[in-house]
Amino acid sequence: MPITIKDVAVYADRQRSHALLRDIDCVFPDDRSLTLIIGKSGSGKTTLLRTMAGLMPIGSGNVYYDELPLWNNRRLNRAALLRSSVAFQFPEHQLFARTVQGEFDYSLRPYRLPRPDKQRRISAALDGQHLPAEFLARAPFTLSGGQKRRVALASVMATEAPWLLLDEPSAGLDAKSVLRLKQELVQWKERAGIVLVTHEMDTFLSIADRVLILDQGQLIADLKPEELAANPQVLLETGIGLTSHMELAQSLREAGLPVPEDAVTPEQMADVIERELRGEGLSTDPESPPAPAAFPALHKPHKLNKHTSTSEDKAGNGIMAKRHKKGLYSMDARLKWLVYMLISAGIILQSRWAGTGIAFLCAVFCMYFLMPEDRRKLLRMSKPLLWLMAVTVLIAGVQLHGGQGTGGRGGIGFSFVSAGDTFRRLLLFFEVTIVALIFTLSTSTSAMKQGLAISLRPLKRVGVPVDMLALSASLVLRFIPLIIEEADRFSTIARARGKRTSRGGNLDVRDIPAFVIPLLIALFQAVEEWILAMEIKGAALLELQPASLGRDKRWEKLALITGITIFALLFLIRIYDI
Numbered sequence: 001m002p003i004t005i006k007d008v009a010v011y012a013d014r015q016r017s018h019a020l021l022r023d024i025d026c027v028f029p030d031d032r033s034l035t036l037i038i039g040k041s042g043s044g045k046t047t048l049l050r051t052m053a054g055l056m057p058i059g060s061g062n063v064y065y066d067e068l069p070l071w072n073n074r075r076l077n078r079a080a081l082l083r084s085s086v087a088f089q090f091p092e093h094q095l096f097a098r099t100v101q102g103e104f105d106y107s108l109r110p111y112r113l114p115r116p117d118k119q120r121r122i123s124a125a126l127d128g129q130h131l132p133a134e135f136l137a138r139a140p141f142t143l144s145g146g147q148k149r150r151v152a153l154a155s156v157m158a159t160e161a162p163w164l165l166l167d168e169p170s171a172g173l174d175a176k177s178v179l180r181l182k183q184e185l186v187q188w189k190e191r192a193g194i195v196l197v198t199h200e201m202d203t204f205l206s207i208a209d210r211v212l213i214l215d216q217g218q219l220i221a222d223l224k225p226e227e228l229a230a231n232p233q234v235l236l237e238t239g240i241g242l243t244s245h246m247e248l249a250q251s252l253r254e255a256g257l258p259v260p261e262d263a264v265t266p267e268q269m270a271d272v273i274e275r276e277l278r279g280e281g282l283s284t285d286p287e288s289p290p291a292p293a294a295f296p297a298l299h300k301p302h303k304l305n306k307h308t309s310t311s312e313d314k315a316g317n318g319i320m321a322k323r324h325k326k327g328l329y330s331m332d333a334r335l336k337w338l339v340y341m342l343i344s345a346g347i348i349l350q351s352r353w354a355g356t357g358i359a360f361l362c363a364v365f366c367m368y369f370l371m372p373e374d375r376r377k378l379l380r381m382s383k384p385l386l387w388l389m390a391v392t393v394l395i396a397g398v399q400l401h402g403g404q405g406t407g408g409r410g411g412i413g414f415s416f417v418s419a420g421d422t423f424r425r426l427l428l429f430f431e432v433t434i435v436a437l438i439f440t441l442s443t444s445t446s447a448m449k450q451g452l453a454i455s456l457r458p459l460k461r462v463g464v465p466v467d468m469l470a471l472s473a474s475l476v477l478r479f480i481p482l483i484i485e486e487a488d489r490f491s492t493i494a495r496a497r498g499k500r501t502s503r504g505g506n507l508d509v510r511d512i513p514a515f516v517i518p519l520l521i522a523l524f525q526a527v528e529e530w531i532l533a534m535e536i537k538g539a540a541l542l543e544l545q546p547a548s549l550g551r552d553k554r555w556e557k558l559a560l561i562t563g564i565t566i567f568a569l570l571f572l573i574r575i576y577d578i
């Protein structure tokens with residue numbers, strides 16, 4: 001049952017101007033193999049894995065499981081979808097059920113199995129993860145981190161799908177657990193094909209059958225591990241870097257040892273080292289191959305695509321990537337607070353349609369002109385808010401009539417006045433959120449706190465708890481993008497586990513616990529970690545002067561003028577009651 005990826009392109013936007021994957025063409029043959037997908041950060045590995053799992057809408061081309069297309073027009077083909085099972089990074093975060101049995105039930109529900117078959121698969125999966133059957137009655141939240149991970153992997157394994165798609169399964173594991181995972185993968189390989197995204201080549205190369213290298217959203221090499229070991233230049237050219245085993249092989253060759261060119265593991269080099277240590281002097285053997293001066297590149301990487309994102313986009317867990325950006329990103333945080341307050345105050349003042357509409361245009365203007373680099377991200381983040389608004393407006397408009405005055409019969413109607421009023425109020429909230437997102441996406445939490453704390457410093461003398469206030473305000477603001485990103489992550493996981501087939505990725509009502517519970521846990525955890533980190537860092541940061549940050553005076557002036565102009569405009573609109 002091979003997987004065939006045919007001419008696939010995936011875009012970040014409807015206009016297809018930002019390609020995440022391009023010209024992907026490859027076949028994963030049905031040979032119980034383990035394929036590694038490697039590439040530097042942001043090269044598109046996770047996107048490719050998600051595309052194979054039907055979690056990313058395809059712009060062009062298609063993925064086939066055997067002969068079954070994954071996409072039929074705009075809908076996913078359930079039969080194809082059931083042929084793969086996905087484990088996301090940190091799979092233990094996806095647990096939500098009251099018991100471990102509940103986790104299995106949820107993952108296996110789309111397969112509609114007869115009870116005995118289901119129980120057999122669950123037992124086999126528990127065995128495979130060295131978990132006792134008594135675990136089925138345990139609450140996942142009472143388990144240790146390692147046990148949670150094994151339960152989550154067991155729930156993936158229990159599907160017995162012919163293809164396992166794993167995204168960095170070794171992330172966060174200790175050395176012993178990584179070794180055990182490796183052994184398990186070797187066993188899994190006997191029953192299923194495995195596609196594994198990883199940065200840990202040292203760990204997995206020795207058990208892999210094939211390596212795909214991605215760069216800038218394109219597949220640039222398709223090699224056997226031995227071929228990669230013999231031609232590691234491609235790893236240097238793509239910025240992935242050599243594995244420590246390859247570096248060892250190179251050092252040994254430079255020392256004159258005849259290490260085979262295709263040696264992938266230290267074990268394969270051990271024989272040569274041993275003979276050298278015994279003084280058998282193989283290095284002086286005239287027949288032995290000389291160390292290659294330079295490795296030939298197997299595939300020349302394609303030219304860089306200026307539209308695809310750089311690794312910087314992905315850094316920092318996606319919340320606030322570390323970047324060396326100019327403009328708004330390098331502005332004094334105190335000034336940003338001021339501009340944010342001015343614009344938000346102007347928006348909140350509005351009580352009529354015209355003012356709300358003009359405030360909306362101002363928010364859009366800020367998004368386009370003050371936030372050029374993260375505009376796409378911002379648009380993506382605002383999507384769930386727009387959906388929430390649409391649903392709320394619909395609900396607000398629904399009116400239930402009693403029996404009186406309607407001839408004794410109740411009924412249902414829709415009030416455009418009521419829906420419109422709700423829409424206007426929500427639009428103000430949306431506008432303030434957009435401005436807050438512009439602020440938070442361009443400012444780190446510590447800079448935000450620092451900016452506010454320094455601005456409010458005079459109030460300290462009259463006993464105002466400025467530090468606490470600054471910390472709370474920054475956390476509340478930083479929380480908005482975090483909620484949106486985490487909601488995105490957990491809805492994708494719930495969709496993958498529930499095997500949803502709609503293109504928009506709508507969740508079923510039954511998926512709500514699988515979505516909401518991990519989301520809340522992740523958010524609570526994030527808040528806890530933030531508060532701790534900020535408390536630790538807070539005192540030291542306050543000693544820093546914002547002037548020491550890289551600043552761009554032109555942008556500061558522009559942002560200040562924008563803020564004051566928008567506030568003045570919205571204030572006048574309110575005064576003249578437009």
Ligand SMILES: Nc1ncnc2c1ncn2[C@@H]1O[C@H](COP(=O)(O)OP(=O)(O)OP(=O)(O)O)[C@@H](O)[C@H]1O
Binds near residue numbers: 041043309313314
């Ligand atoms: N839904 C999306 N919309 C817009 N951009 C996206 C989306 N998903 C991913 N990207 C961008 O596509 C690029 C590739 O992301 P991807 O997660 O596939 O990289 P990766 O190779 O797995 O990186 P890492 O090794 O850091 O996990 C990144 O720049 C990312 O910001």
